[in-house]
Amino acid sequence: MTDTSVITREGGATSIASPRDYFALLKPRVMTLVVFTGLVGLVAAPVDMNPLAAAIAILCIAVGAGAAGALNMAYDADIDAVMRRTRLRPVARGVIRADEAYGLGVVLSLMSVLLMALATNYVAAGLLAFSILFYALVYTMWLKRSTPQNIVIGGAAGAFPPMIGWVAATGTVSLDAFILFMIIFLWTPPHSWALALYKSGDYSAAGVPMMPVAKGPKSTRLQIVIYTIAFLVAVTAPVLTGLGGMVYAGSALVGGAIFLILALRVYRSKAGDANAAEDELYAVRFGDKAARDLFAFSIGYLSLIFAALLVEHGLGLYWSPLGGLS
Amino acid sequence: MTQPDENRETVVPTEEEKKAQKRRNLVIALTLVGFAVLVFAVTVLRLSSNISAGGG
Numbered sequence: 001m002t003d004t005s006v007i008t009r010e011g012g013a014t015s016i017a018s019p020r021d022y023f024a025l026l027k028p029r030v031m032t033l034v035v036f037t038g039l040v041g042l043v044a045a046p047v048d049m050n051p052l053a054a055a056i057a058i059l060c061i062a063v064g065a066g067a068a069g070a071l072n073m074a075y076d077a078d079i080d081a082v083m084r085r086t087r088l089r090p091v092a093r094g095v096i097r098a099d100e101a102y103g104l105g106v107v108l109s110l111m112s113v114l115l116m117a118l119a120t121n122y123v124a125a126g127l128l129a130f131s132i133l134f135y136a137l138v139y140t141m142w143l144k145r146s147t148p149q150n151i152v153i154g155g156a157a158g159a160f161p162p163m164i165g166w167v168a169a170t171g172t173v174s175l176d177a178f179i180l181f182m183i184i185f186l187w188t189p190p191h192s193w194a195l196a197l198y199k200s201g202d203y204s205a206a207g208v209p210m211m212p213v214a215k216g217p218k219s220t221r222l223q224i225v226i227y228t229i230a231f232l233v234a235v236t237a238p239v240l241t242g243l244g245g246m247v248y249a250g251s252a253l254v255g256g257a258i259f260l261i262l263a264l265r266v267y268r269s270k271a272g273d274a275n276a277a278e279d280e281l282y283a284v285r286f287g288d289k290a291a292r293d294l295f296a297f298s299i300g301y302l303s304l305i306f307a308a309l310l311v312e313h314g315l316g317l318y319w320s321p322l323g324g325l326s
Numbered sequence: 327m328t329q330p331d332e333n334r335e336t337v338v339p340t341e342e343e344k345k346a347q348k349r350r351n352l353v354i355a356l357t358l359v360g361f362a363v364l365v366f367a368v369t370v371l372r373l374s375s376n377i378s379a380g381g382g
Contacts, residue, residue, distance in 0.1 A: 006333075006335075007334070007335045008336050008337075009336070009337050009338070010337075010338045010340055011338075011343065012337055013343055014339055014343045015343075015346060016343055017346065022353075050371060050375070052367060052371055056368060115364060115365065119368045
């Protein structure tokens with residue numbers, strides 16, 4: 001005869017995560033920049049879109065970016081838990097299970113790509129799918145933990161949105177769409193390495209081979225300057241092709257000069273020097289401030305030049321650098 | 327011959343867990359409905375643009 005007894009335990013049956021926790025999985029701050037650059041790509045394209053289709057395209061770009069963010073948080077929960085910058089993320093602190101985050105990421109990816117294909121065209125949907133896969137598989141699961149070039153190559157994922165917006169409107173990739181891609185692609189290294197310089201301890205603790213950890217702060221500071229110059233060359237390209245008018249040219253020129261000055265300031269500083277001697281600690285802190293300033297300005301500058309394109313193409317305030325209002 | 331004792335454990339959700347589950351269910355339902363509405367809207371948009379372009 002079998003004697004069975006039932007033990008009843010209260011609690012632990014299901015998650016208590018709130019909608020805000022699930023929204024945090026989508027990296028809303030990254031989504032904001034993605035939506036903005038995607039919108040600029042769509043508006044700057046030389047084809048008018050139905051407003052509803054355009055709105056749905058932007059929604060798909062946002063949801064696709066959020067899905068990629070959820071997949072990233074699911075996979076990187078172990079290193080996120082170690083880093084001060086990321087330890088409050090939902091999966092890292094155990095509020096949401098990794099398999100739930102994976103599930104959310106996959107479902108949102110499928111929905112966003114499908115809806116993009118229905119609302120616009122297959123090329124835009126294909127690019128969106130590729131960008132999600134690139135971020136989740138190539139950057140998150142492969143490059144991030146294995147090479148100091150992680151954000152150089154992986155940064156391509158963040159450069160796709162304006163191209164996707166452009167393709168959603170036109171159906172094809174053009175030189176101007178590629179220029180918008182290259183602007184963000186070349187912006188990503190100085191932006192990310194400026195952050196990494198004053199957070200290198202965090203990345204080192206997590207075993208992530210960011211450039212300051214893998215190659216040292218001095219090499220990183222030099223590469224910031226090199227990529228800044230390449231980035232500023234890309235920033236001038238819209239003026240040459242006619243994509244950017246006078247408003248864009250003025251913003252790009254003034255802001256670009258400040259960007260270069262800040263990058264050179266970081267280069268001459270001791271930002272990121274973890275093994276500085278006692279009497280150099282002040283210089284290190286000053287250098288870290290220079291890195292923080294560059295990081296903060298890089299976000300503002302990218303927003304400024306894309307806003308200039310939005311104003312020119314969205315509000316019809318385009319003055320050709322060759323003269324004449326278009 | 328007696329069988330070994332079997333202990334079965336059941337887990338009962340707390341009130342907080344039940345509330346969170348209801349909230350999640352509601353958000354999932356609204357998302358699915360929203361997705362269906364968007365697909366419908368896109369379908370109508372495509373059909374009307376095809377008709378105005380002279381399609382059959």
